[in-house]
Amino acid sequence: MTETILAALERYYDTVPRVGGARGEDFGALTLFVQEGEGWQYYARPALGGSDATAADVLEVLERQRELKVPEAFEWVAETSPSLRAAVEAAGLHVHAHPLMVLDAAAEPLPPHPEVRLLGADDPLLRAAVTVPALAFSAPGTALGEAGPAELAAALEDPDTEARRARVSGMLTDGRTGLAAAVRDGVVLCSGQYNPVGDVAEIVGVGTLPAARRRGLALAVTAALVARARERGARTVFLSAGDEDVARIYGRAGFRRVATALIAEPPATAA
Numbered sequence: 001m002t003e004t005i006l007a008a009l010e011r012y013y014d015t016v017p018r019v020g021g022a023r024g025e026d027f028g029a030l031t032l033f034v035q036e037g038e039g040w041q042y043y044a045r046p047a048l049g050g051s052d053a054t055a056a057d058v059l060e061v062l063e064r065q066r067e068l069k070v071p072e073a074f075e076w077v078a079e080t081s082p083s084l085r086a087a088v089e090a091a092g093l094h095v096h097a098h099p100l101m102v103l104d105a106a107a108e109p110l111p112p113h114p115e116v117r118l119l120g121a122d123d124p125l126l127r128a129a130v131t132v133p134a135l136a137f138s139a140p141g142t143a144l145g146e147a148g149p150a151e152l153a154a155a156l157e158d159p160d161t162e163a164r165r166a167r168v169s170g171m172l173t174d175g176r177t178g179l180a181a182a183v184r185d186g187v188v189l190c191s192g193q194y195n196p197v198g199d200v201a202e203i204v205g206v207g208t209l210p211a212a213r214r215r216g217l218a219l220a221v222t223a224a225l226v227a228r229a230r231e232r233g234a235r236t237v238f239l240s241a242g243d244e245d246v247a248r249i250y251g252r253a254g255f256r257r258v259a260t261a262l263i264a265e266p267p268a269t270a271a
């Protein structure tokens with residue numbers, strides 16, 4: 001069963017960059033996804049059905065990433081491509097591991113939360129909703145913190161937030177994403193998205209303003225995303241949790257760890 005799920009995830013990972021506007025450059029055992037438009041910058045990953053990549057394959061892709069000035073990033077599933085980690089490390093990259101979790105098909109839906117709703121393409125709160133995760137991810141971990149509505153209002157002054165809003169609005173219009181937010185007194189406190197491809201959907205970018213943490217908002221937003229994804233035909237709903245603390249929250253929403261997602265990037269350079 002896990003093998004079938006992992007095969008479905010491989011197909012998803014190979015498709016989602018292409019529908020997101022990237023072209024796949026073929027490097028034999030690896031595929032490098034290169035964004036052709038304004039969207040998200042992608043990574044290289046094992047070619048679908050390809051052979052084991054060697055350190056030489058990784059170096060070849062790295063050279064191309066440097067040439068294109070795109071992130072020197074690789075992403076894959078440890079259990080599906082077990083030899084890639086050593087090849088990537090031999091090329092000098094640093095590897096982070098994240099629990100890869102799939103929604104238990106028998107999971108009972110959680111009751112809706114009164115402050116959580118889905119946002120459409122024209123929702124006036126969409127700009128705030130796409131900005132909250134950026135503030136959340138700059139305060140990693142699950143602890144309460146200082147940044148709250150005032151910091152969100154300040155971040156919204158940045159004109160780049162409009163480009164992000166417009167991109168997500170387009171994706172909402174053409175059904176490539178769904179977005180849920182927790183809103184109190186007209187302020188977005190937590191948001192997240194799901195990205196469907198066929199009958200598989202990934203939950204991404206769930207973040208809560210540091211000052212609004214530890215009141216159940218991320219759990220409620222995740223539950224709303226799951227409900228919507230299922231309603232829209234997703235049979236496999238999955239996500240990568242940042243770490244074990246975050247995985248515990250998703251466990252309450254019915255997700256179970258099935259594998260390990262690995263992300264490689266250049267080691268941090270000393271300032």
Ligand SMILES: CC(C)(COP(=O)(O)OP(=O)(O)OC[C@H]1O[C@@H](n2cnc3c(N)ncnc32)[C@H](O)[C@@H]1OP(=O)(O)O)[C@@H](O)C(=O)NCCC(=O)NCCS
Pocket residue numbers: 136137139140141142143190205206207208209212213214215216217218219220240241242243245246248249
């Ligand atoms: C991870 C993150 C999204 C969690 O957001 P959150 O809204 O605080 O999540 P929840 O409130 O649902 O759960 C957090 C904790 O608060 C607890 N909690 C929930 N409601 C509570 C309440 N009313 N009273 C006390 N504690 C409560 C939960 O049980 C959980 O506890 P645990 O850490 O012991 O498991 C947030 O910390 C964040 O944005 N972090 C940075 C970005 C990130 O890592 N995102 C995840 C990407 S995979």
